[in-house]
Amino acid sequence: xxxxxxxxxxxxxxxxxxxxxxxxxxxxxxxxxxxxxxxxxxxxxxxxxxxxxxxxxxxxxxxxxxxxxxxxxxxxxxxxxxxxxxxxxxxxxxxxxxxxxxxxxxxxxxxxxxxxxxxxxxxxxxxxxxxxxxxxxxxxxxxxxxxxxxxxxxxxxxxxxxxxxxxxxxxxxxxxxxxxxxxxxxxxxxxxxxxxxxxxxxxxxxxxxxxxxxxxxxxxxxxxxxxxxxxxxxxxxxxxxxxxxxxxxxxxxxxxxxxxxxxx
Numbered sequence: 081x082x083x084x085x086x087x088x089x090x091x092x093x094x095x096x097x098x099x100x101x102x103x104x105x106x107x108x109x110x111x112x113x114x115x116x117x118x119x120x121x122x123x124x125x126x127x128x129x130x131x132x133x134x135x136x137x138x139x140x141x142x143x144x145x146x147x148x149x150x151x152x153x154x155x156x157x158x159x160x161x162x163x164x165x166x167x168x169x170x171x172x173x174x175x176x177x178x179x180x181x182x183x184x185x186x187x188x189x190x191x192x193x194x195x196x197x198x199x200x201x202x203x204x205x206x207x208x209x210x211x212x213x214x215x216x217x218x219x220x221x222x223x224x225x226x227x228x229x230x231x232x233x234x235x236x237x238x239x240x241x242x243x244x245x246x247x248x249x250x251x252x253x254x255x256x257x258x259x260x261x262x263x264x265x266x267x268x269x270x271x272x273x274x275x276x277x278x279x280x281x282x283x284x285x286x287x288x289x290x291x292x293x294x295x296x297x298x299x300x301x302x303x304x305x306x307x308x309x310x311x312x313x314x315x316x317x318x319x320x321x322x323x324x325x326x327x328x329x330x331x332x333x334x335x336x337x338x339x340x341x342x343x344x
Contacts, residue, residue: 085155087137089129092150092333093122101147108143123305125329127159152332158258162324165251165263170270178296180262188262195297196255197334199327200290201306204246205319212236248286248307250293251327252300255338258331264289301334 089109094101097120099113106116109129119128131137137153144151166188168180180188215237222231247267251260271278271285274292279285294302306326 084132085157087131087134088127088154088156088159089131089137089140089144090125090127090152090154090329090333091120091144092125092337093120094149097121104147105144105149108140108147123308124326125333127154127325127329150333150336152336154329154332159325159328160321162321163259165260167263167265167268169268171273173273173292173296178293183268190252190261192297193299194254195252195261195300196338197251197253197301197303197331198293198297199251199253199260199306199330200248200302200304201250201323201327202246202248202308203319203323204244206244210238210240212238248283249323250286250290252293252297253331255335258328260327301338303330303334305330 097117102113102117102120105120105128106113109116111119111129116128119126129140131140134153141151141153166180166186167182168188169183170181172179177189177191180190182188213236214234216232217235219231219233222233223229225231247265249266250264252262252264253260266282266286269282269286269289271282271289274285274288277288279288294300306323
């Protein structure tokens with residue numbers, strides 16, 4: 081971390097977004113009220129300001145807290161650090177624990193009281209699909225060469241369409257780390273562990289799995305705010321980066337809120 085590293089300030093969306101609060105926050109972060117309202121709206125925590133001085137950032141955070149907001153500071157290197165996670169492919173629900181296995185056969189056991197947060201979301205990406213189909217086209221050049229006899233030639237016509245791909249995911253977090261202990265992707269899972277409840281649809285199977293996951297970790301916080309369809313983007317790498325940041329912020333704010341409530 082360098083002294084001039086960017087410090088991001090994030091806030092949890094307020095329960096009541098009234099005009100007085102918007103104006104007050106706009107004054108604190110030096111933005112226009114309409115910009116501030118957009119930053120504070122929604123259901124998940126958002127980054128609303130950026131500073132290159134930790135002392136200034138801490139002062140801004142205190143002013144935001146004085147307005148009744150839950151606010152935190154996060155260094156850019158911390159917010160954008162996306163380590164490799166354990167991606168489960170199948171699992172076993174056992175007594176007081178869950179055994180996860182990845183595609184390489186590696187295992188991870190997690191006791192029922194070790195998970196702090198179960199985060200469920202959905203991601204949508206818009207992918208360009210290029211198709212080619214044959215088409216006959218009148219050739220003026222060849223027609224002239226043939227002395228006016230109409231000549232038609234076969235050409236390949238390319239068209240580009242946009243296809244929307246959606247995938248649900250779940251992440252399990254322990255309190256001690258902002259990185260998920262286990263990452264589960266809807267289309268990556270082998271749902272044979274559901275037994276008689278397995279269905280033909282992976283979406284249905286994922287929903288059944290999430291219900292069983294909540295039962296397996298009854299003490300964990302359950303958060304599905306990211307399960308609503310996200311804004312489409314043509315860059316799958318960028319949309320996953322946004323999801324990573326959203327997940328990390330949600331985790332951090334749950335930790336802050338839980339600490340304020342006195343939970344260990």
